[in-house]
Amino acid sequence: MNTSVTIAGIEFKNPVTTASGTFGSGMEYSEYVDLSKLGAVTTKGVSSVPWPGNPTPRVAETYGGMLNAIGLQNPGVDVFIKRDIPFLRKYDTKIIVNVVGKTTEEYCEVVERLSDCDVDLLEINISCPNVKEGGIAFGQDPKCVEAITHELKKRAKQPIIMKLSPNVTDITETAKAAQAGGADALSLINTLTGMKIDIHRRSFLLANRTGGLSGPAVKPIAVRMVYQVANAVKLPIIGMGGIANAEDALEFIMAGASMIAVGTANFVNPTATTQIVEGIEAYMKKYQVEDINELIGCVK
Amino acid sequence: MSVALKKEAVVCENLRIATDIYSMWIKEPEMASTAKPGQFISMYCSDGSRLLPRPISICEINKKQGALRLVYRIAGKGTEEFSMLQASDRITVMGPLGNGFTLEGKKALLIGGGIGIPPMLELAKQLSCEKQIVLGYRDVTFLDKEFETYGSVYISTEDGSKGTKGNVLDAIRTNGLHADIIYACGPTPMLKGIKGYAAEQGIKAQLSLEERMACGIGACLGCVCKSKEVDHHSNVNNKRICKDGPVFYAEEVEL
Numbered sequence: 001m002n003t004s005v006t007i008a009g010i011e012f013k014n015p016v017t018t019a020s021g022t023f024g025s026g027m028e029y030s031e032y033v034d035l036s037k038l039g040a041v042t043t044k045g046v047s048s049v050p051w052p053g054n055p056t057p058r059v060a061e062t063y064g065g066m067l068n069a070i071g072l073q074n075p076g077v078d079v080f081i082k083r084d085i086p087f088l089r090k091y092d093t094k095i096i097v098n099v100v101g102k103t104t105e106e107y108c109e110v111v112e113r114l115s116d117c118d119v120d121l122l123e124i125n126i127s128c129p130n131v132k133e134g135g136i137a138f139g140q141d142p143k144c145v146e147a148i149t150h151e152l153k154k155r156a157k158q159p160i161i162m163k164l165s166p167n168v169t170d171i172t173e174t175a176k177a178a179q180a181g182g183a184d185a186l187s188l189i190n191t192l193t194g195m196k197i198d199i200h201r202r203s204f205l206l207a208n209r210t211g212g213l214s215g216p217a218v219k220p221i222a223v224r225m226v227y228q229v230a231n232a233v234k235l236p237i238i239g240m241g242g243i244a245n246a247e248d249a250l251e252f253i254m255a256g257a258s259m260i261a262v263g264t265a266n267f268v269n270p271t272a273t274t275q276i277v278e279g280i281e282a283y284m285k286k287y288q289v290e291d292i293n294e295l296i297g298c299v300k
Numbered sequence: 301m302s303v304a305l306k307k308e309a310v311v312c313e314n315l316r317i318a319t320d321i322y323s324m325w326i327k328e329p330e331m332a333s334t335a336k337p338g339q340f341i342s343m344y345c346s347d348g349s350r351l352l353p354r355p356i357s358i359c360e361i362n363k364k365q366g367a368l369r370l371v372y373r374i375a376g377k378g379t380e381e382f383s384m385l386q387a388s389d390r391i392t393v394m395g396p397l398g399n400g401f402t403l404e405g406k407k408a409l410l411i412g413g414g415i416g417i418p419p420m421l422e423l424a425k426q427l428s429c430e431k432q433i434v435l436g437y438r439d440v441t442f443l444d445k446e447f448e449t450y451g452s453v454y455i456s457t458e459d460g461s462k463g464t465k466g467n468v469l470d471a472i473r474t475n476g477l478h479a480d481i482i483y484a485c486g487p488t489p490m491l492k493g494i495k496g497y498a499a500e501q502g503i504k505a506q507l508s509l510e511e512r513m514a515c516g517i518g519a520c521l522g523c524v525c526k527s528k529e530v531d532h533h534s535n536v537n538n539k540r541i542c543k544d545g546p547v548f549y550a551e552e553v554e555l
Contacts, residue, residue: 021520022515024519028515028517028518028543029517031304031517032303044521051536052537052538053521053524053538056511056522056523056524057511057512058512058523059514059522061351061378063349064348064349065351066351066352068514068520068522070521070522073521073524073534073536073538075533075536076535079535215351216348264351264514267351267352267515267516267519267520268351268352268353269306270306270394270517271306
């Protein structure tokens with residue numbers, strides 16, 4: 001039985017990774033999960049200098065999901081290189097580093113700093129709804145997506161994955177733009193912009209007013225977008241958005257994702273990732289699937 | 301610190317002790333064996349639409365019985381669900397989480413405000429020094445009788461129905477209380493006041509903070525507070541309340 005998948009020439013032992021921002025750099029979850037059992041660990045977004053993020057409250061629960069407005073708090077690329085890469089390299093798993101910036105130059109700076117580092121792929125976050133500059137502003141305009149992809153592709157030694165925003169009218173437009181810019185793969189979806197109001201205090205619940213919606217509530221939207229993009233571009237897709245168990249993961253794979261990422265589910269169940277790896281294997285045994293690649297995009 | 305466990309615990313009892321305030325004992329011997337005063341546990345709802353666990357402070361630890369006591373307020377649908385649980389029901393919990401109080405000092409002031417009162421009970425049990433316990437309520441009191449076993453209890457109520465009219469600092473001043481260490485848990489404005497009072501008096505203070513959380517184990521960075529120093533983990537003056545706290549020395553954090 002083969003559970004390995006290949007993206008941009010890199011082989012992953014299985015199609016399960018973590019969604020950026022929900023797993024740190026793996027340290028906190030390494031007490032619950034053997035990181036070597038995951039296809040890859042995708043780290044929290046890293047910027048050129050440390051970012052403090054947004055004021056609290058930063059998280060709020062919604063029906064079947066949650067809103068977050070962390071604002072990409074991170075210790076900066078220097079600390080990341082010194083502390084987090086050596087930590088992750090102790091495990092037999094691939095490392096996908098999520099890259100954030102406020103300007104094209106900042107994204108380029110981080111990519112250049114990481115190009116000589118021992119990491120496997122770079123995921124470019126051009127779709128965070130919680131930062132004013134960079135983030136979502138890049139991710140909604142196909143011209144910007146193509147331009148930044150092109151700039152980063154020139155500088156990166158590792159394959160680059162563009163992480164797309166669902167907060168657009170037609171996600172296939174930005175997907176095609178990333179492909180035109182030279183992207184090696186796509187991640188989708190990032191969170192959907194949402195809001196919660198505290199009716200007792202008559203105020204916004206999050207200090208940032210709006211936040212990114214994630215969790216099971218967004219899953220059908222994410223599956224639909226993965227399906228649309230898989231049929232519009234040739235690039236491999238890492239699918240994510242509300243995946244909580246193996247059944248959810250298989251939906252994304254059948255819609256066209258070569259890999260899947262587990263996000264909010266980690267907060268609810270710290271061992272969600274490895275349970276999904278086991279659940280996919282159990283499914284393959286049950287239906288006598290010899291190779292997981294047979295399932296990728298099998299629903300047409 | 302030992303790793304927090306996610307387990308199914310058995311409810312031993314769940315009683316209403318005041319308006320919207322409930323006292324629940326759960327049996328989970330492994331958690332009870334490592335828990336410290338000031339730590340908390342995450343409690344999960346059985347309704348799948350309510351995803352995130354609710355952080356609830358540990359009120360009492362009974363290592364012999366392998367049980368933990370949680371005194372909580374109904375604040376929304378999740379805690380309302382917990383209030384419906386009955387003896388022999390099961391509930392999924394993760395814990396113990398956070399760092400807890402450091403036991404120190406010769407003469408202590410234990411200060412609890414509102415739903416910040418419960419964690420002071422186990423602390424009062426475990427602290428062997430001289431203790432003055434100050435409890436602040438809006439109106440209706442709870443747990444105050446139980447504290448009397450462990451030290452002298454002073455009460456403040458906002459409406460003046462019991463004890464000193466006003467807040468915990470009013471009760472401290474009215475009763476002329478002094479100490480060489482303060483332990484406190486309660487709403488942020490109260491902790492802010494205590495931080496100022498401790499600085500003015502030159503007393504060390506341990507404050508237990510709260511914030512909306514998601515993961516409870518330090519990964520999501522939802523529940524941060526401003527810290528004085530650039531800390532090792534974040535590199536940006538943001539300590540994680542769930543993992544680095546919830547208990548901090550007053551001078552470590554900005555409120």
